[in-house]
Amino acid sequence: xxxxxxxxxxxxxxxxxxxxxxxxxxxxxxxxxxxxxxxxxxxxxxxxxxxxxxxxxxxxxxxxxxxxxxxxxxxxxxxxxxxxxxxxxxxxxxxxxxxxxxxxxxxxxxxxxxxxxxxxxxxxxxxxxxxxxxxxxxxxxxxxxxxxxxxxxxxxxxxxxxxxxxxxxxxxxxxxxxxxxxxxxxxxxxxxxxxxxxxxxxxxxxxxxxxxxxxxxxxxxxxxxxxxxxxxxxxxxxxxxxxxxxxxxxxxxxxxxxxxxxxxxxxxxxxxxxxxxxx
Numbered sequence: 001x002x003x004x005x006x007x008x009x010x011x012x013x014x015x016x017x018x019x020x021x022x023x024x025x026x027x028x029x030x031x032x033x034x035x036x037x038x039x040x041x042x043x044x045x046x047x048x049x050x051x052x053x054x055x056x057x058x059x060x061x062x063x064x065x066x067x068x069x070x071x072x073x074x075x076x077x078x079x080x081x082x083x084x085x086x087x088x089x090x091x092x093x094x095x096x097x098x099x100x101x102x103x104x105x106x107x108x109x110x111x112x113x114x115x116x117x118x119x120x121x122x123x124x125x126x127x128x129x130x131x132x133x134x135x136x137x138x139x140x141x142x143x144x145x146x147x148x149x150x151x152x153x154x155x156x157x158x159x160x161x162x163x164x165x166x167x168x169x170x171x172x173x174x175x176x177x178x179x180x181x182x183x184x185x186x187x188x189x190x191x192x193x194x195x196x197x198x199x200x201x202x203x204x205x206x207x208x209x210x211x212x213x214x215x216x217x218x219x220x221x222x223x224x225x226x227x228x229x230x231x232x233x234x235x236x237x238x239x240x241x242x243x244x245x246x247x248x249x250x251x252x253x254x255x256x257x258x259x260x261x262x263x264x265x266x267x268x269x270x271x272x273x274x275x276x277x278x279x
Contacts, residue, residue, distance in 0.1 A: 001046065002187040003032055003151075005065040006057065012065035015057055017187055023054035032188060033069035037133045037150050037237040042190070042208070057067070065108045067153055067188040068131055071240045074101040074182060075233070076157060078172070080244025081217050087252035096220050097229050099172040101157075101242075105182040109274040113158065115260060116178040121130055121161035122258040125245035126203040126211050126266040128196065129155035129184055130222055136235040145226035148235065151190045154271040156264070157242050158181045158207055161251050184240070186272045194270040196222050201246055204265045210255060213246030 005012035005023065014032045015022040025045050029036040032038060036042070048054050078097035079090055087091075107113070115122050133150035145193055157176070164175025203211040215221075220228070229235060250257040256263065260279050266274045 001042065001190045002193070004067050004185065004187050005032055005069070006059055006062045007065060008063060009065065009111075013057070015059075016045055016054060018049065020227070022057040022059040023044070023049060024057050025054065027057060028100045031069045032067060033238050034085055039133075061109060064186045065220070066183075067185040068106075068238055068240065070103045070106055071238045072103065072236045073239045074103055074105065074242065075229060075235075075239065076101060076176070076242040077220065077244045080219050081213060081246040082219060083213070083217070083247035084245055084249070087088050087247050087249070087254075092219055096211065096225060098229070099176065100149045101173075101182055102177040104200045105177055105180065107180040107183045109154065109183050109185040111180060111183060111271070111276065112279050113180045113183070114279050115258065116160055119160050119162075119178075120249070123159045123161050123250045123251055124203055124205065124210070124258065124264045124266070125157040125159060126201045126268065127155045127157045127242045128199060128201065128215055128222070128268060128271075129153040130226065130241040130243060132226075132235045132237055132239040134237055136226065136230045139227045139230040142223045142227040145223040145238065148226060148230075149191055149222075150237070151188045152194055152196060152271060153184045153188055153240070154266060154268045154274060155240075155242050156266055156274060156276065158182070159247060159251075161257070183274055183276055185274070189271055199271070200269045203248065205255065205258070206263055209264075211246050211248030215243075217246060218244065268277075
């Protein structure tokens with residue numbers, strides 16, 4: 001199944017997406033948060049859809065919001081593709097590198113993005129996002145980790161590289177948490193619909209190709225990441241894990257950083273596309 005949220009920021013309505021049709025599920029779940037992540041809630045939605053009990057929504061011209069409401073945490077994995085680590089001037093990590101973004105960075109997939117005041121090095125990063133389904137703490141085995149996953153999203157882990165690396169004080173948070181720096185969506189896609197072992201990720205700036213890789217090139221795969229994180233923190237329903245970006249970002253020195261009026265587009269097979277205009 002695919003789920004989305006339509007409407008003005010802060011007033012989005014949760015919907016089920018079937019082909020080109022959108023169906024209101026707000027009578028079953030108030031939002032894509034909390035009890036939505038219970039298996040029985042999604043089973044009720046599937047049963048209602050099968051019975052033709054959901055109301056179709058006219059989505060023409062509607063804003064597409066982030067497909068999940070604000071999570072309690074955004075946990076990010078750094079340098080998880082060997083080629084990206086190399087273009088960043090780093091050796092591939094021997095352990096999972098993590099950092100956090102503030103939850104209020106969440107934005108819709110096609111929302112405009114304001115380049116932060118004083119920024120000189122705003123950068124794009126197409127990433128596979130993992131949404132947690134149930135509380136996860138000390139998962140026993142990586143083989144069990146995917147049972148804690150509600151689904152997957154396309155994400156842009158936007159970064160201000162000067163703030164992240166040059167005036168960071170040793171942590172990356174300054175360069176990761178500007179307003180609108182976590183566009184996600186358009187959909188939350190349930191695990192049965194995608195093969196996360198080999199998903200193609202791509203990005204473009206002003207129509208010119210930038211990134212083109214697959215999740216098969218990850219250093220640490222999704223089951224390992226979820227298991228590993230659960231050994232150090234409690235993951236809550238609706239939390240978002242960003243799993244790293246492949247080579248092809250401005251940090252490489254091969255491309256200019258984003259400037260006003262640039263258009264960044266991203267795609268992951270099966271998870272949809274994004275388009276952001278930078279202001």
